[in-house]
Amino acid sequence: MLGLLEVLPHHVQIAPKWFSYVIALVILVPMAAVTFSAGNALFWQRAERIVIILFAAGYVANTTLELADMIGIITLHPPETRAVSLLSSSLAIWVTNVLAFAMLYWQLDRGGPSARESGENSPDWLFPQAATPDVASPDWRPLFLDYLSLAYNTATAFSPTDVLPLSRRAKMLMMLESGIALLTLVIVAARAVNAIT
Template identity: 40%
Template structure:
């Protein structure tokens, strides 16, 4: 009998209930994942926002990066180690942090597109460097959205309250090939975001809910515009 929940069970007939110890890690209560991988990725995105040239950064120059840093420090201070509890203030702070990161990244993408069309003197190496940096922050931002929203967020997933995934990972489809304690962590969502931003479509992880599909669509579209415009402009400048 499959370890999958009823919504994913591929066998014939009604699935039989399983004891908590028999369920795979992503379906039962677990110790919860560590905070530092997501915090490190956020720190990288903030650092990129801080060093972007003035023409590609929202103004006032330091206001939004300072707000991002303040929110990150607050979230880490409230729950520094494992994300195993949902403090009333923590969830809004976490979502707010990702929202601010998204705002700065989207703003920078818009400024980059404007620069591509209005600044013919951009050096191709600078164009590729800053375009790649903005693309990387876009990957991080969408990885955070996937991570924060899938099945209610990291703390809710640790409680094992929701059996229906928003993202269907390979380990969920073929549980016999995965460790029984496996559950998705931030690195898994970062991988999903990276592959979606490079392939412009899902690869081995399928979006199941409407919001997950819309998020992946938005990321692929943003990545496609950024990559095509930056590469096209760089080739034009180099060939001139």
């Protein structure tokens, strides 16, 4: 996601670039600690979960501001709007939307990756492998790539595809992700494509 910061033109960046790199470092430290810690893994797993959830909440607020800024630029200053910068900005926002919600889904479903191993919590999403266990391996559990696919399909189809939301929070999160993707594609990307000569 950090690479996408280089794509965003200056007019859609709400926070300075260095702030995003600091946030990325704050996210990577607990992730690395979970991977490499042997004795105090529970503390780092909780820290990782809290940091990722806070990042996702901050992302939603930041994306809302970026979309509002881009829509303002489109409606208030159409002659100055450059198609390439709008198109690259909308692509960067869309991809970041998918990645951030994939991390959020991964951390929330059944209490997070470490809690899913116990199988005690009820699921937020029903994956096809869990619904039809005869076609999946007996020890199948969703991994990050499964949540990335869920986030991609939600942002592309604007609806559940093969993974069904079971909890209210799962439904609300998918609605929010679809709303961000829809605004990004319909208003910003469509205007950018329309402006290409």
